[in-house]
Amino acid sequence: MLDTLITDMRTLHAVADLRQRVRGWKRNGLTVGLVPTMGALHDGHLSLVRTALRATDRVIVSIFVNPTQFDNPADLETYPRVMEEDTRLLAEAGAHVLYAPTVAEMYPAGFATTISVRGVSEGLCGGHRPGHFDGVATVVCKLFLQSQADAAFFGEKDFQQVHVVRRMAADLDIPIRVEACPTRREADGLAMSSRNRRLTGPGDRDRARALPQALAEAARAIAGGQPAGPVLAATREHLLAAGFSDVEYLELRREADLAPMAGFNGQPARLLAAAWLAGVRLIDNVPVPAAGA
């Protein structure tokens, strides 16, 4: 819990060591929280750690740049890796264990299992990144089983990922609570993301804020009764005019199960987008409040 912050965080690399530590905690009746990450931590991740510390007695943060969820080898290669800085941030935040397995530990020779979640993983990011959610579901399932955590904490920026992980855990009877935490944003509204570090060209970072602004405006217009189709078409044009090179998707989906919505019908909905700016793929989503909310 937050009032018992300790700074003697342990870094573990092996499943056996993680299991041993968790066994000790559980023997003492302590609850365990897990924050799965790929590192290059920002305040969005640290807020998940703070939430986990409030909700559970011991918090594990995993850092593993999972090769099986990258559909693009260049993206995997250039994914930021700053382990020293991450370790310091997590120790300061009060995490109890940093779990940083190697690729060989997670995927030993002969590894042959893939978890594929139908339905919620289709379309949106799943439609544009073949195999991505198979990689996510498989590695998160392994992290759940390795950590034996009581609760796991994910950011809503990856809204579709939260749905995929929840479905996977429910379908496989993994006894874990999957908590979705609100997206953390920079002062100008840009959703915090490890990929923002790559917006290094002149003006790129300023241009990026057009994404959350356009989504917020579109959500307001749709909630206010304007037809979704024309609003989304105008939003797409706006993003391209603002300097985005491509809008991969921009869609209205039902919040509860991500079912496509041709128009807003008053049920809670989400507007989700992925768009490219200066070679960087940014994703974001905003709620479209239910009528009368």
Ligand code: PAF
């Ligand atoms: O959101 C992420 O950083 C990753 O997809 C996750 C959940 C850590 C799985 O590799």
